[in-house]
Amino acid sequence: MASRDPATEPSEALKALQAALPSPCVRTGDAIRYQASLDNLRLSHLPEAVVRPRDEEDVATVLKLANRLHVPITARGAGSNTTGAATPIRGGWVLDFAEWKQFEIDPVARMAYVQPGVTVQELDTAAREEGLFYPPDPGSKKYATLGGTLACNAGGLRGAKYGVTRDYVYALEGFLPTGEFVRWGADTKKYVSGYNMRDLWIGSEGTLGIVTGAVLKLLPAPGAQSTFLASFETDAAALKVVRTMLEQGFNPSILELIDRQTSECFQIWAHKPDRPEHLFGHPIISNFISRPGAYLLIELDGHPAEVAQSQLRLEELLRQHTEKWYNAQNAEEAEALWQVRRASSQSMFQLADTKLNEDIVVPLRSYEALFAYTLELRDRIGLGTPTFGHAADGNFHVHIMYDRKNAEQALRAEKGIHELMAKVVELGGVITGEHGVGLAKAPFLSLQHSPAEIRAMRAIKEALDPNGILNPGKIWEPFKVWEHPREEVRLPWDH
Numbered sequence: 001m002a003s004r005d006p007a008t009e010p011s012e013a014l015k016a017l018q019a020a021l022p023s024p025c026v027r028t029g030d031a032i033r034y035q036a037s038l039d040n041l042r043l044s045h046l047p048e049a050v051v052r053p054r055d056e057e058d059v060a061t062v063l064k065l066a067n068r069l070h071v072p073i074t075a076r077g078a079g080s081n082t083t084g085a086a087t088p089i090r091g092g093w094v095l096d097f098a099e100w101k102q103f104e105i106d107p108v109a110r111m112a113y114v115q116p117g118v119t120v121q122e123l124d125t126a127a128r129e130e131g132l133f134y135p136p137d138p139g140s141k142k143y144a145t146l147g148g149t150l151a152c153n154a155g156g157l158r159g160a161k162y163g164v165t166r167d168y169v170y171a172l173e174g175f176l177p178t179g180e181f182v183r184w185g186a187d188t189k190k191y192v193s194g195y196n197m198r199d200l201w202i203g204s205e206g207t208l209g210i211v212t213g214a215v216l217k218l219l220p221a222p223g224a225q226s227t228f229l230a231s232f233e234t235d236a237a238a239l240k241v242v243r244t245m246l247e248q249g250f251n252p253s254i255l256e257l258i259d260r261q262t263s264e265c266f267q268i269w270a271h272k273p274d275r276p277e278h279l280f281g282h283p284i285i286s287n288f289i290s291r292p293g294a295y296l297l298i299e300l301d302g303h304p305a306e307v308a309q310s311q312l313r314l315e316e317l318l319r320q321h322t323e324k325w326y327n328a329q330n331a332e333e334a335e336a337l338w339q340v341r342r343a344s345s346q347s348m349f350q351l352a353d354t355k356l357n358e359d360i361v362v363p364l365r366s367y368e369a370l371f372a373y374t375l376e377l378r379d380r381i382g383l384g385t386p387t388f389g390h391a392a393d394g395n396f397h398v399h400i401m402y403d404r405k406n407a408e409q410a411l412r413a414e415k416g417i418h419e420l421m422a423k424v425v426e427l428g429g430v431i432t433g434e435h436g437v438g439l440a441k442a443p444f445l446s447l448q449h450s451p452a453e454i455r456a457m458r459a460i461k462e463a464l465d466p467n468g469i470l471n472p473g474k475i476w477e478p479f480k481v482w483e484h485p486r487e488e489v490r491l492p493w494d495h
């Protein structure tokens, strides 16, 4: 929290910034600083100022000053990350790119030239008008910016078939913390000159450089899609179908598993006066969620003939494992099936008012062990551990639910999260598969990495950012999120 009001008592650094840029670019009002003080983790730390650069020259000016005067810089897109990565925990200046919305598509080269504030959905929608699409599809795509998704190497629902953000980047350009312009890669399809700094920036959470432009890869849009929802008595039965699908060579664009604990949350919700009618009012869905079970949401895509053939094979497979499955007959029905997945996250608040939201990954060999463990953990700590996630790539969102004002529950949640992370590593997995480290995962970094690995990573940070101005406090410094009060604030993606 800034100790003084920058509007009336600006620091010497802020005075220098205000002298260097026109006043509309440097905002110090309370409302705008509050908005930039938090992200989807909902911990608030006020920056001294929010800077809205007009162009690259402004970015260079800000960074040169900040580097000279040792002012923390936190780049910001939509603030939708869930780890506190965009929270300006050391104050300083937030560099806000939300208005950097220009982009251009080259349909022949199948490339997009983008500024960082373009949202994933804006790019994908425009690409589809050209018969193309941008495959990385985080659940937040309506809001998340390309700058933020590049900095987090965001994944999404179609990750197993189409990969993650990193797989769609030809080039990045932007600035080192010194304010020097750099370009990593080009708009060419191959590039192996020098070290691969482009990939080092991707997923570095704004700690190594500031992205002001990117060249991204687009793919031809699939000609057909087919969406299924299937329900099973137990998580183990749903996992059996996942395994069989993979063994039989299915390559679904989406294979989402929603566990039985999550569907029990739907049940509680269904009986509340504020139940969402779009979910419980639709006949297809109300049939599915009439009693708890584990669900699989499956989407096949590709050439129409290929989809038709896979669809028949999948129907046959589902028939062997459950009586309860449905294949959407049109886009409206597919959207209805999707509501089950979309509502999963919100439905968990029937259990408690706060969640520790993890995005761990385990190898295929450990799926069954992980799901058995979430139930074991639930019973041991006495807190709900509802889980859903991307079953084709092993990236599961395990949640630990607790009431934030109940200190004893918070302690159990803390114990649970430590145990979960240790178990994930023991199962050969990873503590984060798409959200990144930020503040929330920092305490677990040493479970994942050896001292030598951490030393190597920190050496890179120190070499590129010797004054430590880019997003300080993130990744490396243990931070106990569960000890910090969350802001009760409505964010754009809250429904």
Ligand SMILES: Cc1cc2nc3c(=O)[nH]c(=O)nc-3n(C[C@H](O)[C@H](O)[C@H](O)COP(=O)(O)OP(=O)(O)OC[C@H]3O[C@@H](n4cnc5c(N)ncnc54)[C@H](O)[C@@H]3O)c2cc1C
Residues within 6 Å of the ligand: 039, 040, 074, 075, 076, 077, 078, 079, 080, 081, 082, 085, 086, 097, 116, 137, 138, 139, 140, 143, 144, 145, 146, 147, 148, 149, 150, 151, 152, 153, 154, 155, 156, 157, 205, 206, 207, 209, 210, 211, 212, 434, 435, 471, 493
């Ligand atoms: C409802 C919901 C669903 C979600 N679903 C998914 C999902 O399916 N998959 C997934 O991966 N994530 C998901 N997320 C998390 C989030 O949307 C992603 O982490 C996304 O990448 C953040 O983008 P943003 O524009 O909001 O970035 P911000 O939150 O603003 O910033 C994220 C990080 O990027 C850095 N950054 C931002 N812009 C720049 C820049 N120009 N240069 C350098 N660094 C920069 C910031 O400093 C910060 O470290 C979800 C979030 C919500 C709220």
